[in-house]
Amino acid sequence: MANEVKHLVLTHTKETLEKLPVYVSLRKRGKGIRQQLNSLYPEESDLDRSFYIRALRLPNRTHPDTPVGDESKARVLDIVGEKPKFDFELQNHLQLGEDLDIIRQRRLSHVSGHRSYYLRGAGSLLQYALVNFTINKLMKKGFIPMSVPDMLKGAVFEGCGMQPDAQSSQVYNLDPSQFPDLNLAGTSEVGIAGYFMDHAQTLSDLPLRTVCCSTCYRAETDAGRETWGLYRVHHFTKVEMFGVTANESGTESQELHNEFLQLQKEIFSDLGLHFKVLDMPTQELGRPAYKKYDIEAWMPARGSYGEISSASNCTDYQSRRLNIMYRTPKGELRHAHTVNGTACAVPRLLIAILESYQLKDGRVRVPAILQPFMGTDIIERPPYTPAEYIGPDQRKFTGKPQKSVD
Structure with missing residues (x-):
């Protein structure tokens, strides 16, 4: 379509061009395509972002001797x-x-x-x-x-x-x-x-x-x-x-x-x-x-x-x-x-x-x-008496270690 418009522009004057039905039709089609593309740009941007995020999740290669x-x-x-x-x-x-x-x-x-x-x-x-x-x-x-x-x-x-x-x-x-x-x-x-x-x-x-x-x-x-x-x-x-x-x-x-x-x-x-x-x-x-x-x-x-x-x-x-x-x-x-x-x-x-x-x-x-x-x-143990907790939480703590779940 772009080539058709270019040919018409080169072979007609501006006055005759505006009156050509084929030129008017092509311009109308072009405007419609631009409107369709404008509505797709946000979707394209969302897709780009989605693909970018997925690409970021790709891992590095792995050394061949690494255990699987x-x-x-x-x-x-x-x-x-x-x-x-x-x-x-x-x-x-x-x-x-x-x-x-x-x-x-x-x-x-x-x-x-x-x-x-x-x-x-x-x-x-x-x-x-x-x-x-x-x-x-x-x-x-x-x-x-x-x-x-x-x-x-x-x-x-x-x-x-x-x-x-x-x-x-x-x-x-x-x-x-x-x-x-x-x-x-x-x-x-x-x-x-x-x-x-x-x-x-x-x-x-x-x-x-x-x-x-x-x-x-x-x-x-x-x-x-x-x-x-x-x-x-x-x-x-x-x-x-x-x-x-x-x-x-x-x-x-x-x-x-x-x-x-x-x-x-x-x-x-x-x-x-x-x-x-x-x-x-x-x-x-x-x-x-x-x-x-x-x-x-x-x-x-x-x-x-x-x-x-x-x-x-x-x-x-x-x-x-x-x-x-x-x-x-x-x-x-x-x-x-x-x-x-x-x-x-x-x-x-x-x-x-x-x-x-x-x-x-x-x-x-x-x-x-x-x-x-x-x-x-x-x-060494401190030469002073450690501070006494006087706050609201007076629960007793045993200090016993918990088993690791690693």
């Missing part, structure tokens, strides 16, 4: 250290923390809500000791320290393989009427990835290793999982490793992933913990991970292992979504690969340390590697 199945199919790669032995009845970390007045978690619903906590005195110092020890160690390994925003746009979460709207049970969304499209990060991985978003690195500078300490916020709305203690909480301090590497030989990100795992093993060995390394199966990878390792430490009072870290090779999954590139000597831009790993998740390590290093009299030994940061080798 659920968590029960995890492959044990290594077991480090031995379970500590005790000749007395164990206390869990919350009992120890309360008796030493270094942790407060009970009766906070009217203060900060459930799954929140305070660290005080030696508890707070132990957190700082863990963070400082970890960052110092990683800086000596060539990591660059970074501080990142706690609040980030949804596009950065999506680029990392997370969907804030679809994962409201895990991600805190700020009030959209005041802060459109801002979310609290559950890991500094998101903030670090946002730093590299839409930037290109020089090939000769890769791999880049970044370490970041941040407060992490997680909704943890599953009320049936670990409702007591520090294992599942809404906010916690974590030191994260993040790497950006090239993809020239095809093995760079795998090598960096293995390097991150070795560093994690060194950190937890330095802390004197007993732990096992797991090669996680397909159903436990998450969307961005090509391969993932978890480390679980023995937590004596729980009578089980608990996850204290993970390390994921995301290959080019995040870099393609976030436009993280590197430039070759010939000037060519290529997608980088990204690797991330937990270096120190403070609450989980507090559980393992307090329960593994407890003494019969309720005091706790400080791991040797942390003693220079703490200025002591023993966490």
Whole structure:
């Protein structure tokens, strides 16, 4: 039809054109088509959005050696250290923390809500000791320290393989009427990835290793999982490793992933913990991970292992979504690969340390590697009388640990 109109315009004057029945008919048909298209544009936009959301849910490829199945199919790669032995009845970390007045978690619903906590005195110092020890160690390994925003746009979460709207049970969304499209990060991985978003690195500078300490916020709305203690909480301090590497030989990100795992093993060995390394199966990878390792430490009072870290090779999954590139000597831009790993998740390590290093009299030994940061080798009972709770909730708490459902 467009060609017909063009031919008529070229072969007639404007005066005669307006009187041609065929031209008038074609114009009328064209107007009708435009009206039909205008009514379809909103539907097209909705379909585009729907396909976009579905595309975001597509996972990364999976390493051919990854075990297939659920968590029960995890492959044990290594077991480090031995379970500590005790000749007395164990206390869990919350009992120890309360008796030493270094942790407060009970009766906070009217203060900060459930799954929140305070660290005080030696508890707070132990957190700082863990963070400082970890960052110092990683800086000596060539990591660059970074501080990142706690609040980030949804596009950065999506680029990392997370969907804030679809994962409201895990991600805190700020009030959209005041802060459109801002979310609290559950890991500094998101903030670090946002730093590299839409930037290109020089090939000769890769791999880049970044370490970041941040407060992490997680909704943890599953009320049936670990409702007591520090294992599942809404906010916690974590030191994260993040790497950006090239993809020239095809093995760079795998090598960096293995390097991150070795560093994690060194950190937890330095802390004197007993732990096992797991090669996680397909159903436990998450969307961005090509391969993932978890480390679980023995937590004596729980009578089980608990996850204290993970390390994921995301290959080019995040870099393609976030436009993280590197430039070759010939000037060519290529997608980088990204690797991330937990270096120190403070609450989980507090559980393992307090329960593994407890003494019969309720005091706790400080791991040797942390003693220079703490200025002591023993966490003693406080020389003062802990504050008495006089609020309305006067229920008695036994402090007995609950069985994990992990």
